Amino acid sequence: MTAARALAASIIDAVSDGQSLTECLETFLPRLKTAKDKAFVQAICYGVCRFYFRLDVLLSYLLEKPMKAKDSDLHALLLVGLYQLMAMRVPDYAAVTETVNATDDLNKAWGRGLVNAVLRRYLRDKEKLETQLDEEVESQYSHPLWWITSMQQAWPDDWEKILIANNSHPPFSLRVNARKKSRDEYLKTLSSLNEVIDIIPELPSGLTISPALPVEELPGFMQGQVSVQDGAAQLAATWLALAPGMRVLDACGAPGGKLAHILEIEPALDKVIVVEKDLKRIESIKENLTRLELNADIHCADAADVNTWWDGKPFDRILLDAPCSASGVVRRHPDIKLLREQRDIAKLAKEQLHLLSSLWPLLSENGILLYVTCSVFPQENEQVLKAFLAAHSDAQEDKIITSIGFSREIGLQILPGELNMDGFYYARLKKIPSLNS
Ligand SMILES: C[S@@+](CC[C@H](N)C(=O)[O-])C[C@H]1O[C@@H](n2cnc3c(N)ncnc32)[C@H](O)[C@@H]1O
Incomplete structure (x- = not known):
């Protein structure tokens, strides 16, 4: 999946440059052939964005000098590599080898040694580095410092909870179309594979299910019985x-x-x-x-x-x-x-x-x-x-x-x-x- 990692790096590079992740995924993902590759790249990109401020500080510990602006793609690839080692279930050797190989797809083969050294150093010193990351709020909570400070001022008792929630995975919530079905009727159409997590009393038509499904696979979606809405x-x-x-x-x-x-x-x-x-x-x-x-x-x-x-x-x-x-x-x-x-x-x-x-x-x-x-x-x-x-x-x-x-x-x-x-x-x-x- 070498091409996939290079593509993920290009997406992260574009997002770091101010483009929206949703738009980048829409533009870049069609370049991949298989659904598996698309899901892999999507998971990496969401993960890198979620933990960008942690990964970026981590990378600064591992680089002897900051990357030049013209190598922002390689910088993004290093974040992609570190995220796999930090949070994904990809075996370490595969994550390192494939990320090193992805330098070729970025036409930056000169970076092979650098990527290899950075990722291996992380693996060697992982525990020490992770402890160090928890010593600064920006890397601990993976948010920009100005944002953390604003939250601390606005929500002195809850800021930490807010930042942690921001880094979590969102639930998959639905709204049943009351003109077509009641929530109870809709619940009967759901597969037993979908666990109903929440039913909020103030929301007569709302429910949260797990796992998330592509909308086309939601019973009644195309017939307008249900919509995705928090x-x-x-x-x-x-x-x-x-x-x-x-x-x-x-x-x-x-x-x-x-x-x-x-x-x-x-x-x-x-x-x-x-x-x-x-x-x-x-x-x-x-x-x-x-x-x-x-x-x-x-x-x-x-x-x-x-x-x-x-x-x-x-x-x-x-x-x-x-x-x-x-x-x-x-x-x-x-x-x-x-x-x-x-x-x-x-x-x-x-x-x-x-x-x-x-x-x-x-x-x-x-x-x-x-x-x-x-x-x-x-x-x-x-x-x-x-x-x-x-x-x-x-x-x-x-x-x-x-x-x-x-x-x-x-x-x-x-x-x-x-x-x-x-x-x-x-x-x-x-x-x-x-x-x-
Ligand atoms: C928070 S979203 C609305 C979500 C929508 N109410 C929903 O529930 O699906 C805000 C929307 O307002 C639009 N918008 C921003 N400024 C606007 C303006 N001055 N007049 C009309 N629409 C505007 C944006 O393009 C965006 O689509």
């Missing part, structure tokens, strides 16, 4: 308090998971409008709605630029699932730790406040706006809401009553791993009627 994401439609006849806006809609859930649980809505600014992602909304046999008015626009898409009629419910750091879903997207920079958080908070302020006038009196992020940074969550409420006297918090999550000054935070769910923030706002109406 439990925390399923709380959005539940907490919108929908009722027949309502006009609903989903302001940042792709790929349409929460939108579909809204349509599944309240079939008698008057109108549902979904806005998404990324044209490519509009396709994912259409695919999901078609598979689930659901309908909504789809607009490709910047939701904040309301004059370009709004018909002037107020909404009873607005879901603002705002673009965010995605720091609550690192289990599913471990490359986020490499891609995100500290300065992104303030930029995102500005964008979130702008979206919230632009959409607020579209909400009817007594209407509800549900603000959601999959972030655990308070700057994107309660701090945005605090700034918004300070500037809008017609807005007040409509507290969500639940035993889930941590109640914050405004809204509530679910931390990654709670009830096996992703990290999400929720705040519900109500529009106070004006005195002269």
Whole structure:
């Protein structure tokens, strides 16, 4: 599997350069012939991203001098080699030989000796090196230092739990389409090979199963009976308090998971409008709605630029699932730790406040706006809401009553791993009627 390791190194190199892991896998994996090779490369790439900050420090211990920028592919290959020795069930001799051979595929045969020496030195001094790695938080928890510091400040009692959860494997959670089947009915269609791990009482249609399956193998998937969606994401439609006849806006809609859930649980809505600014992602909304046999008015626009898409009629419910750091879903997207920079958080908070302020006038009196992020940074969550409420006297918090999550000054935070769910923030706002109406 030499070519596979070189390919994994090219993917890691591209991710270190700022590309998303999902996109890189979509581009690179088709170059491999067998499903086994594809699964192997995928497992290496997810693993290297998950433990990048540990592996990178480890590599710095093992190199006499840092690699030159033009050899970033070889640097990535060394991480790929170390990850196999550290965490995979590949026999040590095979991992070393095949990683050394992969230098040829990268046209860096001069690096054979270096790769061989680094990997063998790790094997020789493994115990000592692993102990050394646990002495620094960055390598111990495999996160950037700024991220760890932010978590320590925001979550003094839980930061360690959050970081550990971020490095764990995500559960495989499903949402049964209430228009087609109840959860109990769907459970009967599952093979006895799939163990049902969790059924969260607040989620009438949610369940978590193990092991994960390719979606095509999920019973009823193609017939729209079921979708893949984390439990925390399923709380959005539940907490919108929908009722027949309502006009609903989903302001940042792709790929349409929460939108579909809204349509599944309240079939008698008057109108549902979904806005998404990324044209490519509009396709994912259409695919999901078609598979689930659901309908909504789809607009490709910047939701904040309301004059370009709004018909002037107020909404009873607005879901603002705002673009965010995605720091609550690192289990599913471990490359986020490499891609995100500290300065992104303030930029995102500005964008979130702008979206919230632009959409607020579209909400009817007594209407509800549900603000959601999959972030655990308070700057994107309660701090945005605090700034918004300070500037809008017609807005007040409509507290969500639940035993889930941590109640914050405004809204509530679910931390990654709670009830096996992703990290999400929720705040519900109500529009106070004006005195002269
Ligand atoms: C967190 S995702 C939404 C997930 C979606 N609600 C779901 O449950 O499947 C945020 C989405 O908002 C889109 N987006 C970001 N800024 C936007 C804007 N100003 N107007 C409309 N869509 C935007 C992004 O392209 C992305 O698809």
